[in-house]
Amino acid sequence: CALGDATLWCRDPAQADSLQHQRENAAKLPGVPLPDGVKVTSDLAQVNAETVLLAIPMQQTRPFLEAHGECFLERRLIACSKGIDLDLMIGPVGVIRSVLPSAHVALLTGPSFADDIARGLPTALTLACDEAELGMELQEQLSTPNLRLYRNSDVIGAELGGALKNVIAIAAGVTIGAGLGESARAALMARGYAEMQRLALSLGAQPDTLAGLSGLGDLILTCGSEKSRNFRYGMALGQGAAFDSTTTVEGAATARAVAKLAKSRSLDMPVTRMVAALVEGLITLPEALAALLARPLTDE
Ligand SMILES: NC(=O)c1ccc[n+]([C@@H]2O[C@H](COP(=O)([O-])OP(=O)(O)OC[C@H]3O[C@@H](n4cnc5c(N)ncnc54)[C@H](O)[C@@H]3O)[C@@H](O)[C@H]2O)c1
Numbered sequence: 041c042a043l044g045d046a047t048l049w050c051r052d053p054a055q056a057d058s059l060q061h062q063r064e065n066a067a068k069l070p071g072v073p074l075p076d077g078v079k080v081t082s083d084l085a086q087v088n089a090e091t092v093l094l095a096i097p098m099q100q101t102r103p104f105l106e107a108h109g110e111c112f113l114e115r116r117l118i119a120c121s122k123g124i125d126l127d128l129m130i131g132p133v134g135v136i137r138s139v140l141p142s143a144h145v146a147l148l149t150g151p152s153f154a155d156d157i158a159r160g161l162p163t164a165l166t167l168a169c170d171e172a173e174l175g176m177e178l179q180e181q182l183s184t185p186n187l188r189l190y191r192n193s194d195v196i197g198a199e200l201g202g203a204l205k206n207v208i209a210i211a212a213g214v215t216i217g218a219g220l221g222e223s224a225r226a227a228l229m230a231r232g233y234a235e236m237q238r239l240a241l242s243l244g245a246q247p248d249t250l251a252g253l254s255g256l257g258d259l260i261l262t263c264g265s266e267k268s269r270n271f272r273y274g275m276a277l278g279q280g281a282a283f284d285s286t287t288t289v290e291g292a293a294t295a296r297a298v299a300k301l302a303k304s305r306s307l308d309m310p311v312t313r314m315v316a317a318l319v320e321g322l323i324t325l326p327e328a329l330a331a332l333l334a335r336p337l338t339d340e
């Protein structure tokens with residue numbers, strides 16, 4: 041198919057109709073026209089493409105596939121979400137495989153605001169796939185002159201990089217929101233990255249994957265920009281301000297999942313533990329800060 045030929049499915053028929061005719065999502069992507077080759081529908085039966093990108097918030101992915109999985113048999117499914125399912129304690133590729141065991145699955149992840157990609161700004165992402173030939177085909181199919189995909193066969197590492205960076209981004213946002221300073225943010229990013237590695241390596245990820253686009257690359261983007269919802273949510277927590285509960289903040293549920301995973305594996309992840317407790321309202325910010333600063337002095 042030609043570049044841009046695609047079917048965009050959305051669950052709300054009124055929104056699908058509006059997008060198909062207005063050719064713009066004025067609420068989320070004002071000023072970005074939908075390419076002519078994109079057809080919008082709310083009817084899943086109209087989604088006939090061999091390659092399907094699933095861009096649904098992490099905690100909704102399993103229920104969605106359980107309800108509609110039969111529409112995706114014999115397809116190539118690319119997970120685009122970042123997080124850990126709170127019930128299964130696994131990432132999006134694992135969730136897809138748990139519902140559709142015979143699916144051919146890949147993961148698209150890395151530093152990217154949807155808005156930047158939609159505007160055609162240069163972006164580099166990780167295409168993680170453990171089927172070598174499929175990985176090469178998808179890399180060719182999805183790369184564009186401005187969107188450069190790097191292949192990686194370490195799916196678990198790429199999943200964990202994308203999930204864990206959101207938790208650290210909340211912590212970074214809290215730091216800035218509470219006025220604790222940019223030095224404190226840098227410290228949290230570095231110590232948070234150490235936590236990301238600790239958990240990911242214990243689950244079989246490769247260190248190079250964590251150091252790449254899907255881990256460190258996305259950590260830098262998400263901890264450093266107010267365009268990030270995770271960062272803004274953290275800022276609101278740090279300021280004691282309200283935050284729109286309809287906004288997708290993947291790091292909130294992921295922090296709870298990771299805190300449980302770390303406990304079950306006896307891994308020390310203090311930043312993640314504090315984010316999970318803050319998100320659940322179990323501690324105050326001064327208590328979290330005091331607990332982090334009172335930790336015994338140790339080797340780096
Ligand atoms: N927005 C970004 O810049 C960006 C970049 C990279 C990765 N991601 C990841 O993509 C995933 C989705 O994020 P987003 O920004 O698109 O979120 P979003 O909240 O903006 O959009 C999610 C879409 O999924 C739909 N949806 C929600 N629940 C559904 C369900 N049960 N069934 C069907 N559709 C449902 C919503 O209606 C909405 O259209 C997240 O895991 C996020 O981390 C987002």
Ligand SMILES: O=P(O)(O)OC[C@H](O)CO
Nearest residue numbers: 150151152268269270271
């Ligand atoms: O807005 P966020 O915090 O969900 O971040 C979006 C992307 O994951 C950044 O790579």
